[in-house]
Amino acid sequence: MLDERIHRVLWAVVESYITNPDPVGSRFVTKKYAFNLSPATIRNVMADLEDMGFLHQPHTSAGRIPTDKGYRFYVDYLAKREASRDADHADEIIQRLETIRNDINALLKETSKALSTVSHYLGVALTPRSEKATLRGINLFRYKEGQVMTVLLTDEGIVKNKCVQLAVDLTQRDLNRISDYLNSEFAGLAIDEIRARIVREMRRDKALCDTLISRAITICREALYFDCGDVFISGLSEVLGLPEFSDLQRIKEISRAIEDKHLIIKLLDTLSQSEGVNVVIGSENLAPDMKKLSIVVSTYNEGDRPVGTIGIIGPTRMNYLKAITLVDTAAKFLTKVLSEK
Amino acid sequence: MLDERIHRVLWAVVESYITNPDPVGSRFVTKKYAFNLSPATIRNVMADLEDMGFLHQPHTSAGRIPTDKGYRFYVDYLAKREASRDADHADEIIQRLETIRNDINALLKETSKALSTVSHYLGVALTPRSEKATLRGINLFRYKEGQVMTVLLTDEGIVKNKCVQLAVDLTQRDLNRISDYLNSEFAGLAIDEIRARIVREMRRDKALCDTLISRAITICREALYFDCGDVFISGLSEVLGLPEFSDLQRIKEISRAIEDKHLIIKLLDTLSQSEGVNVVIGSENLAPDMKKLSIVVSTYNEGDRPVGTIGIIGPTRMNYLKAITLVDTAAKFLTKVLSEK
DNA sequence: CTTAGCACTCTCATAGTGAGAGTGCTAATT
DNA sequence: AATTAGCACTCTCACTATGAGAGTGCTAAG
Numbered sequence: 203m204l205d206e207r208i209h210r211v212l213w214a215v216v217e218s219y220i221t222n223p224d225p226v227g228s229r230f231v232t233k234k235y236a237f238n239l240s241p242a243t244i245r246n247v248m249a250d251l252e253d254m255g256f257l258h259q260p261h262t263s264a265g266r267i268p269t270d271k272g273y274r275f276y277v278d279y280l281a282k283r284e285a286s287r288d289a290d291h292a293d294e295i296i297q298r299l300e301t302i303r304n305d306i307n308a309l310l311k312e313t314s315k316a317l318s319t320v321s322h323y324l325g326v327a328l329t330p331r332s333e334k335a336t337l338r339g340i341n342l343f344r345y346k347e348g349q350v351m352t353v354l355l356t357d358e359g360i361v362k363n364k365c366v367q368l369a370v371d372l373t374q375r376d377l378n379r380i381s382d383y384l385n386s387e388f389a390g391l392a393i394d395e396i397r398a399r400i401v402r403e404m405r406r407d408k409a410l411c412d413t414l415i416s417r418a419i420t421i422c423r424e425a426l427y428f429d430c431g432d433v434f435i436s437g438l439s440e441v442l443g444l445p446e447f448s449d450l451q452r453i454k455e456i457s458r459a460i461e462d463k464h465l466i467i468k469l470l471d472t473l474s475q476s477e478g479v480n481v482v483i484g485s486e487n488l489a490p491d492m493k494k495l496s497i498v499v500s501t502y503n504e505g506d507r508p509v510g511t512i513g514i515i516g517p518t519r520m521n522y523l524k525a526i527t528l529v530d531t532a533a534k535f536l537t538k539v540l541s542e543k
Numbered sequence: 544m545l546d547e548r549i550h551r552v553l554w555a556v557v558e559s560y561i562t563n564p565d566p567v568g569s570r571f572v573t574k575k576y577a578f579n580l581s582p583a584t585i586r587n588v589m590a591d592l593e594d595m596g597f598l599h600q601p602h603t604s605a606g607r608i609p610t611d612k613g614y615r616f617y618v619d620y621l622a623k624r625e626a627s628r629d630a631d632h633a634d635e636i637i638q639r640l641e642t643i644r645n646d647i648n649a650l651l652k653e654t655s656k657a658l659s660t661v662s663h664y665l666g667v668a669l670t671p672r673s674e675k676a677t678l679r680g681i682n683l684f685r686y687k688e689g690q691v692m693t694v695l696l697t698d699e700g701i702v703k704n705k706c707v708q709l710a711v712d713l714t715q716r717d718l719n720r721i722s723d724y725l726n727s728e729f730a731g732l733a734i735d736e737i738r739a740r741i742v743r744e745m746r747r748d749k750a751l752c753d754t755l756i757s758r759a760i761t762i763c764r765e766a767l768y769f770d771c772g773d774v775f776i777s778g779l780s781e782v783l784g785l786p787e788f789s790d791l792q793r794i795k796e797i798s799r800a801i802e803d804k805h806l807i808i809k810l811l812d813t814l815s816q817s818e819g820v821n822v823v824i825g826s827e828n829l830a831p832d833m834k835k836l837s838i839v840v841s842t843y844n845e846g847d848r849p850v851g852t853i854g855i856i857g858p859t860r861m862n863y864l865k866a867i868t869l870v871d872t873a874a875k876f877l878t879k880v881l882s883e884k
Numbered sequence: 885c886t887t888a889g890c891a892c893t894c895t896c897a898t899a900g901t902g903a904g905a906g907t908g909c910t911a912a913t914t
Numbered sequence: 915a916a917t918t919a920g921c922a923c924t925c926t927c928a929c930t931a932t933g934a935g936a937g938t939g940c941t942a943a944g
Contacts, residue, residue: 227906240918245907263906263924304690304706343680343696346883349645353694353702355684361694363702365645438779439799448791450783457798458780542687568937581887586938604893604937 209279210235211247212256216268216276220521223445225265270484270518273496277481277522291320291524292531299532303539306330306359311434313512313532318437321528322444323516324460328470329431330358330509333394340384342377342421350377352425356393358504358540366424372417380418388422397426431510433463433470446517452494459491474501474511479530484518494518498525502536512536550620551576552588553597557609557617564786564860566606611825611859614837618822618863632661632865633872640873644880647671647700652775654853654873659778662869663785664857665801669811670772671699671850674735681725683718683762691718693766697734699845699881707765713758721759729763738767772851774808776801787858793835800832815842815852820871825859835859839866843877853877 214235215226228241228248237244248266251257256275257266268276298316302308310327317325335356343351348371354362372380388396400423403415438460447453459465469489473480479500485493498520499513512532514525555576556567569582569589578585589607592598597616598607609617639657643649651668658666676697684692689712695703713721729737741764744756779801788794800806810830814821820841826834839861840854853873855866 225906229906241906242908242918242920243916246917249908259907261925262908264926265906304708338686338692339684341682341684341694343682345679345696345700351679351696351700351702353682353696353704355686355692355694355704359686359692359706361692361702361704363694363696365700367645436802439795439802442791442795442798450789450791450794453791453794454780454783457783461777461780566937570937582937583887583889583939584885587886590939600938602894603939605895606937 208247208251210237211244212251212268212272212275213279215248215251215257215266216272219267220519223267223519225260225267227265230265268519270486273483273518273522274486277483277526280523280526289527292527294320295528295532296535299535299539304359306540309536309539310510310512311436313536314434314436317512317514317528317532318440321514321516321521321525322437322440323514323520323525324435324437324441326436326466326470326513326515327434328467328511329433330356330360330504331431331471332356332360332362332428334392334507334509335360336390336392337388337396339389340381340422340425342381344372344374344377347371350421352421354425358509362428364425364428366421368417368421370417376417379414380421383414383418384422387418393426396422400426430467433467435460435463435466441516444517446519455491456495465489465491469497470499470511470513473497473499473513474508477501477508479526479533481522481526496520496522498522498529500529500533502533502540504537504540509540510536549588549592551578552585553592553609553613553616554620556589556592556598556607557613560608561860561862564608566601566608568606571606609860611827614824614859614863615827618824618867621864621867630868633868635661636869636873637876640876640880645700647881650877650880651851651853652777654877655775655777658853658855658869658873659781662855662857662862662866663778663781664855664861664866665776665778665782667777667807667811667854667856668775669808669852670774671697671701671845672772672812673697673701673703673769675733675848675850676701677731677733678729678737680730681722681763681766683722685713685715685718688712691762693762695766699850703769705766705769707762709758709762711758717758721755721762724755724759725763728759734767737763741767771808774804774811776804776807782857785858787860796832797836806830806832810838811840811852811854814838814840814854815849818842818849820867820874822863822867837861837863839863839870841870841874843874843881845878845881850881851877 211231214231218226218230218234228244231237231244232239232241248257252259252266256269256272258269259266295316299309299312302312307329310329314325314327335358338355338357341353345351345365348368350366350368350372352364352366400419403419438457441447441456442453447456469492473482479498482497484496487493487495487497495515496518497513497515499511501508501511503509512529514529516525552572555572559567559571559575569585572578572585573580573582589598593600593607597610597613599610600607636657640650640653643653648670651670655666655668676699679696679698682694686692686706689709691707691709691713693705693707741760744760779798782788782797783794788797810833814823820839823838825837828834828836828838835858836856837859838854838856840852842849842852844850853870855870857866
């Protein structure tokens with residue numbers, strides 16, 4: 203069947219280019235990928251593939267390289283035969299994470315490191331987003347005059363702290379009473395539920411105005427208004443070793459992207475809508491700085507609620523099979539750890 | 544006086560090279576730095592300076608560039624006339640920090656960012672080292688079965704948390720009693736004092752073995768055993784704009800150095816022995832990866848106790864005057880914020 | 885002690901050249 | 915009708931002059 207041959211050629215070009223970023227010639231394809239055809243025939247096929255937008259020629263008389271559309275075909279095809287995953291690298295990841303399962307922050311940091319060293323691309327890990335997290339407990343310390351240090355613990359093991367400025371100076375005893383009240387009232391609720399409730403309380407409050415409660419509410423409102431999650435990014439030096447980043451301009455681009463953590467957070471957040479592993483290739487990316495990069499992401503869950511995202515960022519010429527395997531394994535491991543009672 | 548002339552020439556070469564990293568020729572020195580001498584004379588002086596090890600010639604028939612020893616002369620000379628500091632940039636730093644004085648972590652992160660964007664080099668900031676910090680309060684949450692989340696607050700406003708694994712499963716009520724005990728016993732002491740005391744207690748403990756106390760001690764011992772401080776590093780993309788980092792090899796070096804945060808922490812820690820601003824130039828640096836970089840650091844204090852370090856890392860061809868001014872201003876500001884009651 | 889003059893050295897940007905790889909097209913073959 | 919061999923053509927890349935430019939060191943004169 204003709205289609206079959208076209209696919210095989212495209213597949214061969216992508217595989218070859220992923221291993222080695224040189225334009226792929228017709229002769230090379232016939233030899234390395236055991237086609238019983240002459241280079242001339244392959245040339246015709248490749249010309250067709252170029253017309254269809256799967257391949258691209260840097261210049262006449264160079265071989266072909268895959269376009270983003272070409273990679274997309276490859277990845278989608280990969281997804282169909284999910285069975286074949288190389289377990290070796292996946293094991294390495296899990297071993298590295300197993301030792302520190304108790305500390306969620308360390309766990310995520312190590313995840314990003316592990317992803318990067320094993321894949322040789324950038325490893326990223328978003329901390330759990332806190333709006334959906336449930337509050338385990340809250341605690342207040344008197345810090346300086348009129349300042350209270352609030353500390354929250356969530357079900358995922360995240361500790362958030364924030365220094366709140368008050369008009370009056372409360373004693374530690376007052377604060378203990380307030381935190382007792384807050385714990386009895388709010389523990390077990392999701393952060394955004396609490397926020398919503400506080401807004402309601404404050405509306406009513408003008409009437410009833412119990413000082414303890416009103417103070418508690420004031421403090422809590424401030425405390426819950428924290429910055430969005432953090433992100434761990436590792437592996438810049440890994441990526442610099444890749445031939446596609448031998449260009450100074452691109453290095454600057456990527457290092458700017460890394461420094462702008464907000465961008466990365468937003469990006470990963472929007473990407474991780476659907477469950478399971480997602481792949482975004484080059485120009486499919488909406489952020490302009492990322493048009494030459496591919497991203498492989500997955501969410502990790504607490505119970506069956508997705509709370510955070512991890513992933514790998516690399517050149518479009520990425521070893522997608524490996525990347526997908528790694529991200530998938532790591533996400534599943536995190537989910538397991540977080541979900542254990 | 545002859546010495547005077549030699550100094551002026553050396554000064555001129557350093558200033559010129561700092562502004563613009565081209566080897567400096569004799570003719571250029573006479574013109575730009577208003578010597579009433581001919582290039583030939585300057586050439587002789589420069590040859591002398593080379594013999595003395597202050598200047599270096601990349602190749603015959605190039606101008607001279609300063610050696611590390613040359614920069615050292617320049618910086619030491621700079622220190623003598625401390626009066627002249629450009630206040631403009633310093634203001635910018637303070638303005639950026641003023642808004643977030645309440646949160647020590649945010650403050651340090653912003654410090655490192657501000658230092659890097661204003662200086663165009665790398666900005667670094669170490670969080671306060673915790674051994675000498677005094678404990679403000681401790682709090683325990685039951686997390687999972689047999690796991691306790693411990694949260695410490697120190698005088699500097701640092702919150703440390705750690706998940707401790709116990710043999711028995713304690714209720715939140717037990718934990719509250721334990722934390723009350725720990726607070727009454729240890730609040731106000733320095734962390735390393737507490738550690739020392741715990742060791743003593745544990746020795747005695749075998750005899751008296753009050754379960755509450757012994758449990759408290761066990762938890763506390765674990766909780767106090769936390770990782771050393773964190774470090775914020777900003778400005779990689781700034782640095783990549785500099786001509787000395789147009790070389791791929793050097794970029795890799797520097798990005799590896801940045802990723803290895805432990806190295807940076809150790810480096811800055813040892814550097815900040817003496818008070819005030821310190822400058823380490825190129826080969827004076829002990830770490831091999833840093834031999835081509837200069838570091839300007841200062842400690843910041845809480846009260847009169849130095850607790851942390853901030854600094855600027857850049858090429859040996861650094862605008863030392865600006866860097867010193869910036870680091871000094873920022874350190875003084877942090878000290879002020881931390882020390883206010 | 886200073887300076888003018890000059891030969892010398894080294895770098896860097898530019899242009900030219902030829903090997904090598906790979907293509908597209910055409911005509912012959914199966 | 916599909917495949918293949920043959921061939922002219924194109925483009926890149928590494929290599930090699932080549933020459934301008936900048937700056938030096940040295941010598942001899944001021």
